[in-house]
Amino acid sequence: MIVYQEAKKQFLHDVRLDLIEDKIEQKVRERLHKKTAPNEFMSWMNSMQYMYKVMEDKSIPDESMIAIEYRIPNSNKRVDFIVSGEDQMGRESAVVIELKQWQKMEKVESKEAIVKTNLHGRNVETIHPSYQAWSYVSMIEDYNEDVRRYKINLKPCAYLHNYRLKENDDLVDECYEYYIDKAPVFTRGDTDRLSKFISKYIKKGNPEVLYHIDHGRIIPSKSLQDSLSSMLRGNQEFTLIDDQKVVFERALEIVKKEEKKKVYIVHGGPGTGKTVLAINMLVAILNMDQNVMYVTKNSAPREVYRKKLTDGKYRKAYIDNLFKGSGSFTEAISDDFDCLIVDEAHRLNEKSGMFQNLGENQVKEIINAAKTSIFFVDDFQMVTTKDIGSTNEIKKWCRYFDAEVYEDTLLSQFRCNGSDSYLSWIDNVLEINLEATDDFDFDYDIRICDSPEEVRELILEKNKINNKSRMVAGYCWNWIKEGKNNSDIHDIQIGDFGMSWNLGSSSTWAIDPESVNEIGCIHTCQGLEFDYVGVIIGEDLRYDDGIITDFTKRARTDQSLKGLKGLYKKNKEEALKIADRIIKNTYRTLLTRGQKGCYIYCVDKDLQEYLKKRLKKS
Incomplete structure (x- = not known):
């Protein structure tokens, strides 16, 4: 998703009239549903003035397109600045620029591509800007099918416009040579050099390039x-x-x-x-x-x-x-x-x-x-x-x-389509962390379904793509001993809907082709991920003017809460506290197994309506 997108001429106009940072902030709020921190706003004010000087060079065509704050698919990472168009061969091309406010840094020779610099008032280790720019381009190429289909030439670089390069400077030390060759680094005083680098790959404007980058088909990430x-x-x-x-x-x-x-x-x-x-x-x-x-x-x-x-x-x-x-x-x-x-x-x-x-x-x-x-x-x-x-x-x-x-x-987040807000929304809605924001980024495909059949149909359809979609459920149904190897015996029965828990012999349930016809529990899916996950929330979680957990609704065959009944007799408050934490954590885990989307059915109708309202509210 691109936050700000304009032709070079409009970008120069927005910077010259001091409109650019306000426009970016407004678009971040509208498209990413995020508030902008003061330091991020100040960095736009600073960096865009330098990019103005770079972009006003006449060798860069006026029809070239600018993208600011492009969120990389399936992640919470954003590219600072992209200039796009065509190169001299008519090939679609884009220069991807990582902008830094750094003024000094130290090399760390013992680790590949790592430097030490001051961030947020502390001297910390972080990645070299050239590695960061290169890795972001690698990620775009990995995820975006249209970038590969149209053979878009993505050229990364880094621009540290506040950094005064010294003789034998650590920033360009030979230990970083491999990544600097892949993504050149520019510093204070390199305005003309960066302009020439951009103009080398952008000879003509073409609005289709940013369209392909922003709207390209996102294939499932590497498993x-x-x-x-x-x-x-x-x-x-x-x-x-x-x-x-x-x-x-x-x-x-x-x-x-x-x-x-x-x-x-x-x-x-x-x-x-x-x-x-x-x-x-x-x-x-x-x-x-x-x-x-x-x-x-x-x-x-x-x-x-x-x-x-x-x-x-x-x-x-x-x-x-x-x-x-x-x-x-x-x-x-x-x-x-x-x-x-x-x-x-x-x-x-x-x-x-x-x-x-x-x-x-x-x-x-x-x-x-x-x-x-x-x-x-x-x-x-x-x-x-x-x-x-x-x-x-x-x-x-x-x-x-x-x-x-x-x-x-x-902190980098790659599941749930890179949506930090979805994870935060889960924590808020389940009342795991009420201080978590309940703003929700709808790039993630979440649906509250009216029946378990609807969840099953969605998962079966998605699974046809590459066998990477599965159904899971809270452990509220007994595992029928006689049916452990027979999918015709349904452990989970909800009205006319019936399915089996994953069969007892299937330790590779997550990848077995036929296991899409079975339902996994927390023990068979924790530590794994899918493209799409369907979640059935059982009676152990309901809504009644707040989220209610009920460990008595768990299946007799579930060992997760073993010993809790005995503790309940001795210390009711402590037992309920432990049960509440375990049940909420279980559903938090199930609801975050999907890379691309999550389809939910709640046995408790009040919880179902509550989740629908919370989605609409967002």
Whole structure:
């Protein structure tokens, strides 16, 4: 989505009359449903004056089109400035410019494409501007089918208009040469150089170019499980963006350190790329000849990855040594592994084994077993009474082992069509966080359906595209023992509607072609993602002048709330508090599995009407 779009002549007029920042702010409010922070408004005031000087060069055609604040599909990232048209060969072309207010920076030679600069009053590590510009263009090319179809020539660059380049400056150090070659960097005094760079690729105006970029068909993003084999062969399948790249490079640096035990805690909500990062780390650390494993409590993602790697002709023994369950370290020797990467760490348990009778504490055992432990955590995705892998629990055992603790947070968002506002809306509507904004960006396809049949029809239709759409439900229906391998026996019955839970033999439910005819629960989909998800909200969540949770409506076969009835007899208030958190977190997780859209049916009609009103309100 492009926020501001005008021909060069109109852009120059808007800047000359000091209208540009107000126009951008108004469009951000109208199209992105966002308020503009004062520092962002000031950056437009500053940067657009410099871009005015660049763009008034007569070598850049008056008919060239300008785009400001283009939001990259399937993400919450925005490109600062685009100049588009045709090159001398008549090819559609666009120059993508990353604008920076920086005045100084330091190189970080130990990490690829990382620099240190002052942001928001603190000296922090971040990505080099050339890497950022290049990675944004890579993302556009990955997502936008029309950019590829029309062979649009996207040329990235960075413009640090406040930065005075010194002799032997760190900004252009040879350690950044690879990315500077891909995306040249311009600094204060480079007005003419940047104008010439733009005019080299933009010789003639063509409004179709921005149309193709802005309205191009967005194909589903690369699926992690489909790319695993290629990644292990050394191919780059995913371009890490902004804070993802920073966290990735920091992880490699931490693993290399020869010192006492280390623990790296990486926070991130739904869609922030935790699993993409974890797998990228696994491959990179393997390439460092380190003894490393990918660990999850939930078997579903491991089984999906194992299946894909087996299809990729990897030996079973090799695969099994890469992907382990969280209960595999009860008897591990201290520092037996160089690195353990724990995805969905919030799902860790105390006891291990089929009968929960092995070990003491999975967090403790993992930290004990590895020289470096990397935990990916979302405290809002703890969905059973046994989930103990909170940030506080991890830090408790860090103190026990006197481990060096590192901590970072992922903010970039790639699920739910990159809509931060959808995730915030979920938190507000479910009353998980009432301070979260309930403004909603309708780029994400969310529908409140009047029947479960409607949800099923939508998912079946979407699944025809590429087998990446599934139905899920709250665990409010018993799992019929006799029907675990028979989809004709319907565990879930709502009026005339009937479907089975995912069959007992299907650990790869998320990718099995026929499993679109079954319904998954929290345990079979957490840690995975789909293009579209259909969610049936059961009777454990309803509306009555507020969101009400009711753990008594959960299925008898659900182990998520095991022990809660006993606690309820002893401490009613504490039991209800735990149940409320688990039920809300469960639906938060289910409602955020979809990359492209989410279709919802509520058993409770009052909740259904409430959600419809909240959508209309937005």
